[in-house]
Amino acid sequence: MIEVLIRGAVCTVCGCCCDDLNVEVTDGRVERVENACSLALSKFKHYSSERILKPLMRVGNGFKETSYKEAIQESARLLVNSNYPVLWGWCLTSCEAVELGLELAELVGGVIDNNSSVCHGPGLIGVQDIGISGCSLGEVKNRADLILYWGSNPVNAHPRHMARYTALAKGRFVASRRERKLIVVDVRRTETAKLADEFYQIEPNSDYELLTALRCAVNGEEIELSTVSGLPVERVEELADALISCRFGVLFYGLGLTMTYGKSRNLDAALSLVRDLNRKTKFLIMPMRGHFNVTGSNEVFTWVTGYPFGVDLSKGYPEYNPGITTISDVLRRGECDAALIVASDPIAHLPSTLAETLKKIPLITIDPHRTPTTEASQIVIPSAIIGLESTGTVYRMDGVPLECKRILDPPPGVKTDVEIMSDLLSRVKELLT
Amino acid sequence: MSGLVIRNGLVYDPLNRVEGERMDIYVKDGRIVEGPLKNAEEVDASHMVIMPGGVDVHSHIAGTKVNVGRLMRPEDHVKDVLPRSGLRRAGVGHSVPTTYITGYRYVEMGYTTVFEPATPPLKTRHTHEELDETPIIDKGCFPLMGNNWFIMDYIRENKYEECRDYVAWLLEAVKGYAVKIVNPGGVEAWAWGKYITYLDEPVPWFEITPREIIRWLCKINLELKNPHPIHVHTNNMAKPGNYETTIETMDSVKDMASTSNGQPIIHVTHVQFTGRSGTSWINVGSGAPEIAEYLNQNQHAEIDVGQIVFGDTTTMTADGSFQFLLHLLSGNKWANSDVEVETGAGVVPFRYRKGNYVNAIQWGIGLELALLVKDPWRVQMTTDHPNGGPFTEYPKVISWLMSRRARKRLLRKINSTARRRLHLEDVDREYSLNEVAVVTRAAQAKSLGLAWKGHLAPGADADIAVYNLDPKQVDPSRDYLKVRKAFRKATYTIKDGSIVCKDGEIVSSMLGRTYWVKPPLSKEARESLISNISGKFREYYTVGLDNYVIEDEYLANPHVVAPAR
Numbered sequence: 002m003i004e005v006l007i008r009g010a011v012c013t014v015c016g017c018c019c020d021d022l023n024v025e026v027t028d029g030r031v032e033r034v035e036n037a038c039s040l041a042l043s044k045f046k047h048y049s050s051e052r053i054l055k056p057l058m059r060v061g062n063g064f065k066e067t068s069y070k071e072a073i074q075e076s077a078r079l080l081v082n083s084n085y086p087v088l089w090g091w092c093l094t095s096c097e098a099v100e101l102g103l104e105l106a107e108l109v110g111g112v113i114d115n116n117s118s119v120c121h122g123p124g125l126i127g128v129q130d131i132g133i134s135g136c137s138l139g140e141v142k143n144r145a146d147l148i149l150y151w152g153s154n155p156v157n158a159h160p161r162h163m164a165r166y167t168a169l170a171k172g173r174f175v176a177s178r179r180e181r182k183l184i185v186v187d188v189r190r191t192e193t194a195k196l197a198d199e200f201y202q203i204e205p206n207s208d209y210e211l212l213t214a215l216r217c218a219v220n221g222e223e224i225e226l227s228t229v230s231g232l233p234v235e236r237v238e239e240l241a242d243a244l245i246s247c248r249f250g251v252l253f254y255g256l257g258l259t260m261t262y263g264k265s266r267n268l269d270a271a272l273s274l275v276r277d278l279n280r281k282t283k284f285l286i287m288p289m290r291g292h293f294n295v296t297g298s299n300e301v302f303t304w305v306t307g308y309p310f311g312v313d314l315s316k317g318y319p320e321y322n323p324g325i326t327t328i329s330d331v332l333r334r335g336e337c338d339a340a341l342i343v344a345s346d347p348i349a350h351l352p353s354t355l356a357e358t359l360k361k362i363p364l365i366t367i368d369p370h371r372t373p374t375t376e377a378s379q380i381v382i383p384s385a386i387i388g389l390e391s392t393g394t395v396y397r398m399d400g401v402p403l404e405c406k407r408i409l410d411p412p413p414g415v416k417t418d419v420e421i422m423s424d425l426l427s428r429v430k431e432l433l434t
Numbered sequence: 435m436s437g438l439v440i441r442n443g444l445v446y447d448p449l450n451r452v453e454g455e456r457m458d459i460y461v462k463d464g465r466i467v468e469g470p471l472k473n474a475e476e477v478d479a480s481h482m483v484i485m486p487g488g489v490d491v492h493s494h495i496a497g498t499k500v501n502v503g504r505l506m507r508p509e510d511h512v513k514d515v516l517p518r519s520g521l522r523r524a525g526v527g528h529s530v531p532t533t534y535i536t537g538y539r540y541v542e543m544g545y546t547t548v549f550e551p552a553t554p555p556l557k558t559r560h561t562h563e564e565l566d567e568t569p570i571i572d573k574g575c576f577p578l579m580g581n582n583w584f585i586m587d588y589i590r591e592n593k594y595e596e597c598r599d600y601v602a603w604l605l606e607a608v609k610g611y612a613v614k615i616v617n618p619g620g621v622e623a624w625a626w627g628k629y630i631t632y633l634d635e636p637v638p639w640f641e642i643t644p645r646e647i648i649r650w651l652c653k654i655n656l657e658l659k660n661p662h663p664i665h666v667h668t669n670n671m672a673k674p675g676n677y678e679t680t681i682e683t684m685d686s687v688k689d690m691a692s693t694s695n696g697q698p699i700i701h702v703t704h705v706q707f708t709g710r711s712g713t714s715w716i717n718v719g720s721g722a723p724e725i726a727e728y729l730n731q732n733q734h735a736e737i738d739v740g741q742i743v744f745g746d747t748t749t750m751t752a753d754g755s756f757q758f759l760l761h762l763l764s765g766n767k768w769a770n771s772d773v774e775v776e777t778g779a780g781v782v783p784f785r786y787r788k789g790n791y792v793n794a795i796q797w798g799i800g801l802e803l804a805l806l807v808k809d810p811w812r813v814q815m816t817t818d819h820p821n822g823g824p825f826t827e828y829p830k831v832i833s834w835l836m837s838r839r840a841r842k843r844l845l846r847k848i849n850s851t852a853r854r855r856l857h858l859e860d861v862d863r864e865y866s867l868n869e870v871a872v873v874t875r876a877a878q879a880k881s882l883g884l885a886w887k888g889h890l891a892p893g894a895d896a897d898i899a900v901y902n903l904d905p906k907q908v909d910p911s912r913d914y915l916k917v918r919k920a921f922r923k924a925t926y927t928i929k930d931g932s933i934v935c936k937d938g939e940i941v942s943s944m945l946g947r948t949y950w951v952k953p954p955l956s957k958e959a960r961e962s963l964i965s966n967i968s969g970k971f972r973e974y975y976t977v978g979l980d981n982y983v984i985e986d987e988y989l990a991n992p993h994v995v996a997p998a999r
């Protein structure tokens with residue numbers, strides 16, 4: 002019996018990227034995990050089910066097993082022969098793999114995009130319009146006396162967020178939950194709302210109104226309405242007062258703000274509200290990023306191309322225009338003629354009409370697990386699981402980079418994303434010369 | 435490889451006192467060697483100027499705040515796009531170029547070594563990731579220490595040895611090159627939305643002063659024999675009257691100068707931003723004569739200029755409070771990025787306008803500093819890229835330094851009140867090519883303690899720039915446009931002995947080194963430090979101590995620089 006204890010492993014599930022997991026490995030199996038939340042535990046429990054162990058190539062309605070070499074050669078050929086491929090995913094893999102993906106996109110042209118275009122993209126567009134008053138999570142832990150979750154439900158989606166970083170954390174200047182005010186704005190009474198000191202239940206799709214009203218109140222204007230977003234105006238003023246009178250406040254927002262009516266308008270309003278608050282007190286804002294490396298994917302895209310997602314390289318240089326250059330746009334227009342999906346499941350998560358379009362074109366998928374997308378693919382290339390079977394850099398939701406540890410060996414013969422991407426890149430380079 | 439000979443150029447190598455001599459330069463195995471060489475490739479540099487590869491001591495090219503700048507400026511990117519071509523990667527340029535373009539554009543201008551001067555230790559892994567994707571040039575980064583809680587606590591508790599060991603450990607832990615101090619104590623105050631306004635003002639909660647932070651870090655830096663002096667961005671950035679803070683900051687460590695063999699012990703950066711006289715935005719003026727006078731009298735301090743260039747750029751510093759003020763003043767979009775326990779940052783796009791009184795004063799302050807400080811070794815040329823303007827504007831700055839006529843021409847176009855209040859009109863000095871070589875490479879290499887850079891004696895790295903400029907034909911004072919043209923695109927840039935750029939085009943690429951320093955730290959001292967900080971580390975930070983430390987292997991091409999001096 003071989004026992005290994007890995008301390009301080011980075012959890013590769015949600016954007017909290019908790020880096021304090023202690024993992025006990027016995028006989029090549031994860032035996033016990035300390036500090037993991039329920040989401041993390043379920044990953045450790047299920048990582049080996051539905052695994053793909055050999056590269057697969059479509060024959061008729063089924064697949065035949067093939068070698069990595071052949072799968073990569075055929076993938077390279079498909080990509081090189083396509084006119085306008087789309088390369089998508091990049092949020093459940095390491096930054097090193099994303100770097101290779103971006104060079105691949107330069108070579109084959111087409112669009113490279115990541116999951117942000119269908120989740121937190123509006124927040125990134127908001128930063129381009131307004132800017133952002135941001136900070137690292139430790140600033141919140143050490144200083145924040147007011148924490149506001151807006152359209153996000155960390156109890157279920159980021160289970161350790163409050164304990165490690167916000168309301169329940171112990172910080173240098175704020176010792177306990179009693180010294181922090183927790184406010185929740187949402188359309189329903191979530192588990193997080195139940196823990197709040199103040200809960201503001203608003204009408205669905207009315208975030209923009211409330212944010213705008215709050216801006217008025219914060220800037221000393223009178224709100225000439227009796228209700229806003231279903232709240233009596235007095236409640237709105239009371240909320241504005243709470244925001245102004247804190248010493249150090251933070252607004253965390255989730256998909257309840259980015260993917261509801263108004264989208265990037267909501268974010269313009271939220272970012273502007275927080276900016277305005279800095280004339281009165283210290284106030285910051287942060288997106289509750291979902292996947293563990295969606296932030297890293299945005300970072301790498303930005304330092305290589307200048308843009309965080311939705312980059313069109315078909316002219317050889319980066320172009321960016323959400324509404325034209327994201328995966329949804331190119332699929333909607335039916336323009337792309339091949340797709341490479343890395344560590345993502347668009348067939349399950351995109352609107353069904355777009356998923357149907359994707360099924361009609363040559364589809365290459367790199368993923369550790371069987372998913373609706375792998376099932377629809379021409380070529381499936383299995384990969385090791387980052388943070389479990391391979392190392393790599395990921396960025397926490399606040400932009401803090403962390404290096405993942407390798408806890409287990411990948412299944413025999415299974416390659417890492419970085420190995421697969423470098424082989425694919427070399428093969429494409431060969432074909433192009 | 436049988437080497438390379440660069441024939442017949444006019445060599446400007448100030449560190450070896452070579453001033454415009456016609457010489458052949460021999461290169462083998464990445465180094466300058468004694469000639470002659472058999473079967474070497476020949477490069478004809480007749481009627482051209484040869485200088486060591488350019489060295490930039492202060493340019494924001496990589497890391498969190500630079501990437502926030504990129505994210506924020508799609509409107510900046512569309513003006514300047516670069517397709518992939520051959521071995522060259524695609525990207526965007528102008529004020530916050532993508533990493534690949536950053537490397538290429540420096541090389542195109544004959545620069546081969548560049549330092550990122552502000553990295554939050556917690557996010558330095560990010561800085562290294564970007565530096566690893568910045569091709570060709572050698573580079574390094576300066577971790578921010580002027581608002582670090584551990585350091586401020588040590589100062590309050592008067593624990594000097596522990597503080598010294600912590601600084602040594604931190605440089606090693608994040609693979610940093612020099613001790614950087616930005617708005618000492620002021621960034622911590624800004625984390626509460628507050629400000630620090632003078633050198634003896636207590637930092638909220640910590641009850642120590644900016645003066646103490648600077649003095650402690652200066653003393654530690656000298657004791658650790660780090661290759662570069664403390665690199666200081668002073669308090670009161672951009673405020674009218676702040677030239678006094680700048681002088682006071684330099685003066686605050688003067689008594690420690692004796693330990694440094696006459697080398698400067700403090701580098702004050704982008705002094706254009708902290709060289710203002712006056713009491714308000716109405717009467718703000720140039721404090722450059724006073725600062726120059728101080729530097730002319732005192733040998734222990736050096737500066738870089740942080741020249742502004744009129745036009746559109748992106749400002750970014752670790753000084754979050756300054757960026758917020760700039761946002762309030764300009765109304766432009768604003769990003770802030772505070773980092774736990776350590777520092778902050780801010781980004782604001784900005785356009786410097788000739789007709790704007792304050793901007794015109796800023797332009798004058800930079801040039802007055804460069805021209806009034808007598809010793810060029812202690813007034814290095816930077817634009818604090820991209821704060822004063824993109825580094826690609828260096829050729830313009832060089833032409834202003836070399837040509838009174840070029841300055842006069844622009845002086846006529848700037849805000850007239852500013853013109854009257856500046857001293858620039860009366861300054862006749864014009865830099866020689868030798869002095870240009872000092873302020874753009876030799877002095878910066880020397881200041882960084884890179885003994886094998888910034889010169890062309892045998893043994894030095896074969897980093898060489900060849901510019902198409904014939905000093906016998908061209909009078910830089912009159913033909914300043916030709917000077918600009920020559921420095922914009924090097925005819926050859928040679929890095930580690932290979933031609934990487936020809937006629938301003940990248941012809942081959944490579945991975946440069948990342949320099950970092952490993953100050954002495956005994957095993958016992960390290961162990962006791964770790965056991966002392968681990969409790970507090972857990973309490974203050976949100977990452978584990980082990981995950982904070984960056985492994986040597988993380989860097990693609992790391993090179994440790996030993997303690998110097």
Ligand code: SF4
Binds near residue numbers: 017159
């Ligand atoms: S909160 Fe997120 S990152 Fe932390 S352990 Fe749970 S799933 Fe993992």
